[in-house]
C-alpha cells in the first residue's frame with residue numbers, strides 16, 4: 001500500500017504523495033491548531049529546521065500571520081526556498097457564501113504573505129452565519145447561545161473556490177470533514193476534483209472505508225488529530241476515545257524499533273495511506289514526530305493497531321449536529 005502512494009521525495013528524505021492535480025505533498029505535516037499566540041512561530045521555525053516541508057494552518061486557528069512570519073524567516077535565512085514547502089490553509093465556515101469566498105481567501109493570503117498557498121480547504125461542509133468583515137467573530141451565537149448557521153450549499157461554496165485557482169494565488173483546493181456522499185455530490189456538480197479530504201483519523205477512528213473511497217477517486221486523505229488530542233482526554237469521561245500514547249500494546253510495538261507510541265501511531269497512519277499532521281509546539285516532540293521513515297510496521301502489528309478502531313470521534317462537531325450538512329450521520 002505504501003509503495004502506491006510514496007511517489008517522490010521531499011528534502012530531506014520525507015516521502016511525498018502525488019495529488020490528483022500533480023502537486024507533491026509530503027506525507028507528514030506540522031499541525032498548528034491550538035498553537036497559541038507566540039507558539040506557532042517557534043513551532044514552525046523549529047519544524048522547518050528539523051526537515052518538515054508541510055505546514056497545516058487555517059483561518060480559524062488565528063495563527064496564519066505567525067505561520068507566515070516563520071516561513072518567511074526560514075526563507076530569508078536560506079534554510080528553504082518557497083518551492084520546498086507545502087502550505088495548507090482553510091476557508092472558515094462564516095464565509096461560505098460564494099460572494100465571500102474570494103475575500104476570505106484574500107485575508108488568509110495576506111495573513112500568510114508567502115507568494116502563494118499550496119492548498120486551500122473548505123474547513124467543513126457546514127456554513128455559519130456571515131459576520132461582518134470587521135468583526136472577526138468566528139462562532140456566531142444568537143441571544144439564546146445557539147450557534148447560527150447559514151444554509152449555503154457547499155457545492156456553491158466549492159464553485160467559488162474553483163475560481164481561486166485562476167488567480168494563481170493558490171495551487172490546489174480540497175475539502176475537510178466531508179463524508180462520501182458529499183464528495184460524490186461535488187464530483188457530480190463541479191469541475192475541479194478536491195485534491196484532499198482532511199478528516200479526523202487516528203487508531204480509534206481509522207477511517208478505512210473513507211480512505212478506500214477517496215483512494216478510488218484519486219483523493220488523498222489527510223489525518224488530523226492523529227494522536228487523538230491527548231491533552232483533551234479526561235480519564236473519568238467517555239466522551240472521547242482514550243489516546244494510545246501510553247497503551248501497553250502500542251508501547252510494546254514501539255520498543256521493537258526503539259520508537260515511542262506516538263511514532264508507532266503516526267507510522268500506522270502513513271501505512272494505511274493517510275498524511276498525518278500531528279500538532280506540537282514542543283521542539284523535542286516536533287522532531288520525534290518526523291522520525292517515522294526509518295522503520296515500518298509488520299502486518300501483524302498493523303492488525304494490532306487496527307483493533308483499536310471503535311469509530312468513536314474525538315472531534316464530533318456536536319454544535320453542528322442539527323445542520324443539514326452535518327457530515328457524521330452516515331458510516332463514512
Ligand code: A2P
Nearest residue numbers: 225226227228229231262278279280281282285
Ligand atoms: P505539544 O504541543 O505540547 O507537543 P493531535 O495532533 O492529535 O491533536 O495531538 C496534539 C497534542 O499531542 C498536543 O497537545 C501535543 O502537545 C501532543 N503531542 C504532539 N506530539 C506528541 C508526542 N510525540 N508525544 C506526546 N504528545 C504529543
